[in-house]
Amino acid sequence: MPLMDHLRELRQRLLWSVAAFFIAFAGCYYFAEPIYFFLAEPLIKVMRELGHSNPRLIFTHLLEAFVTYLKVAFFGAIFLSFPVWASQLWLFVAPGLYRSEKRAILPFLVASPFLFLLGAALAYYFIFPLAWRFLAGFATPPGGWDGASVDLLPKVSEYLSLVMHMILAFGLAFQLPVLLTLLCKVGILNVDSLRKGRRYAVVIMFVVAAVLTPPDIISQIGLAVPLIALYEVSILAARWMAPKPTDES
Template identity: 65%
Template structure:
């Protein structure tokens, strides 16, 4: 295909991706209130357990609630449109691949959204309850000095943190896909991954310290699954890496 036709095809795929995201964004904005309640439920459950019968989030700027709905809609739109965008990328790349290359890449295309959902679910259902309970434990309703300490989280800050962590967990769960692809093309091998295992473990905790909030529970909740995924990557790399040719 000539260069001009490649550019036309790329423009077509970008337009379809933008239309898909815009449509998902509009739908997500319409359902932004249920999405907000879903994202806020882990914190609300923790606050109810700590003796707050009516948990709520606050906003301190006039425009904060509106832009929070925009962020929630953007988050929902990106989350839902991701498979469509990935499909458009595949449709652009696939015509330039041999049939054997398509068969080799298709499992990775399927594994990417599955691993992203697994990472997001781990953050929402496991890490959030423990982390929010840890942060809420610093409340002091009685107030030793006569001044109670109560948790009143801002809606914008809370949802920024939640969406950042969900995306962070989802993206870091792509580790097996990235390492297995590198092994498939011969850049890395299972022996190299085993050799650098100790350094990789330290790197996982460094990544968790950068992406997660500054508490041990959340950072450990991200680092330990990354270590498990690294071990899975070693097994999958050993399975797909090119075998040495016997002379």
């Protein structure tokens, strides 16, 4: 197509993507409170286990709760509208690709959101309960030290920032098989180099986990161990997608 037709199509794809984001944002803002308490549910359960009969999160200035709900709607809209703008991007790019290139790229496009959701689910359902129980255990009951106590009163904005940081960290870290397999596919890495780099990869995984997660051992191990397993999965995927040698007569 001529350049102007490409620009018109790009504009149309962008408009559909922006419209999908704003529709998702409006819906997520309407349900911002239930979404927030869904994210807070692991912490609320831990607080009940520690004896808080009426768990509560607090905000300390007037705009904090409102801005927090805006952030909830923003993050929710990104997740919900991702299939729309990803498909629009694919529809814009795909006509310029050969059939073999489409077959090579499509598995990565399918695997990437699946792995992100897998990492986010691991963080929410497994890491959060363990990490929050460990961190909340530093609270002390009344009268524990000369009549004083250390109470857990989490702020709504700080908790949301921590939760989204953890979800993004786990989701992005779980893109490791996609990244390594793609690097092997284009020839930058190969299966042998991945196998030889295992010992270094283990160290790098723990360093990455220490950087991406809060400074508690549970979160760090909870991210590092799955990354090591995903590294092994990357080796298998790279070997499976490597070009097969042809027999020469």
